[in-house]
C-alpha cells in the first residue's frame with residue numbers, strides 16, 4: 418500500500434426529509450446564496466423544501482447554472498455574492514451545480530484573474546467561502562470531494578481544479594429528490610460512478626486489500642443497480658443505494674494509498690468540451706478502449722476484476738481479459754449507453770481535434786506512470802471509433 422493522507426470534513430445528512438436539517442447546519446444570521454440549474458429544482462419541490470428549511474434567514478437565489486458549468490455564468494454569481502454580501506453558498510443540483518458552487522466559493526475572495534483557479538488546477542486558491550450541497554443527481558460524488566470541473570465558453574476549455582478549501586461543510590442526500598430525474602440522467606450516474614471507481618482501481622496491485630474489496634463491492638453494486646433501477650425507477654432502496662455508492666466512489670476513501678489512472682476522465686472531458694456529449698457517456702466510450710489498449714499494463718487488475726466482480730475463473734488469462742472487457746462493454750450497452758465514437762458520429766478528424774485539445778491542456782502524458790502518451794491516446798480513440 419502507498420503512503421497517503423486522508424481528510425474529508427463533509428458531514429453527510431442522508432435520507433428522506435433530511436433537507437429540514439439544514440436549519441441545524443447554519444446559524445440564524447447566515448446570509449445564503451442558493452445556486453441551482455434548471456427548472457427541475459423548482460418543479461420537483463426541492464427548492465421549496467430548501468427555502469422552508471432556511472426559515473427567516475436572509476437568502477438570495479441564482480439559477481441557470483448549465484450542465485458542464487461555465488465560467489461566464491458563474492462569474493455572474495460571484496458578482497451577486499459580492500454585491501449582496503452573502504457568506505454561505507448552497508448548491509441545489511447535480512455535479513454541475515455543485516462544481517459551479519465550489520468555483521464561486523473560491524472566486525469570490527480570489528485576488529487576480531479567477532480563471533487562474535482552473536489554470537493553476539486549484540493551487541492558487543488561498544481562501545474560499547463555506548458551502549453546502551443538496552444533491553439532486555447521484556453521479557459525480559462532488560457532494561463529498563474537493564474537485565470541480567469548469568468550462569469556459571470563450572475558449573472551449575473544460576478544466577478541473579481541486580482544493581481542500583472547497584469541500585462542502587455538509588451535503589444533504591435525500592433519494593426522494595432524485596425521483597424527478599429522467600432515466601437517462603440516472604443511468605449517467607451509474608456509469609460515471611462506475612468509471613470513478615475504475616480510475617482508482619484499474620491500475621496495478623499494491624496490496625490495498627481493503628481498497629480493492631471496497632471498490633469491487635461498489636462495482637458489483639452498480640452492476641446490480643443499473644438494470645434494476647431501469648426496471649423499477651421508483652424503488653427508494655435502489656435510489657438510496659445508487660446515491661450512497663456514487664458518493665463513496667469519489668470521496669477519497671477507495672483512492673487512498675493506491676495508484677490512480679484518470680486517463681479516461683481526461684480524454685472524456687475533451688470530448689464533452691468539443692461535442693457537448695454528457696460527461697458519463699464519454700466515459701463509456703473511452704474506458705473499454707483504454708482497457709483494450711492498456712491491457713498489458715493493467716493485466717493483473719483486469720484478471721482480479723474478472724474473477725472477483727464477474728466470476729470469470731476459467732480459460733486462459735487472455736480469454737478471461739477478453740471476456741471481462743466484453744462484459745464491461747455489455748454492461749454499458751445494456752444500460753442504453755453506447756461504447757463507440759461512431760454512435761456520436763465522431764470520426765478521424767474529430768480524433769485529431771481531440772488530441773490537439775489534450776496537447777493544448779498539457780495532457781500529452783496520462784496514465785498512472787505517464788505511459789498514456791498522445792500516441793497511446795490516439796490508439797485509444799481509434800479503438801473506440
Ligand SMILES: NC(=O)c1ccc[n+]([C@@H]2O[C@H](COP(=O)([O-])OP(=O)(O)OC[C@H]3O[C@@H](n4cnc5c(N)ncnc54)[C@H](O)[C@@H]3O)[C@@H](O)[C@H]2O)c1
Pocket residue numbers: 454455457461483484485486510511512513514516553554555556557558559562564565566594595596597598599602605606609667696
Ligand atoms: N466534482 C467531481 O468530482 C466531478 C466528478 C465527475 C464529473 N463532474 C462534472 O459534473 C458534471 C456532470 O454532473 P451530473 O452528472 O451530476 O449532471 P448535471 O449536474 O450536469 O445535471 C444533468 C442535467 O440533469 C438536470 N437535473 C439535475 N437534477 C435533477 C433532478 N432531480 N430532476 C430533473 N433534472 C435534474 C440538470 O438540471 C441538468 O440539466 C460535469 O460537468 C462533469 O465534468 C464532477
Ligand SMILES: CCCCCCO
Pocket residue numbers: 564566577679682
Ligand atoms: C484527479 C481527479 C479527476 C476527477 C475528474 C472528475 O470529472
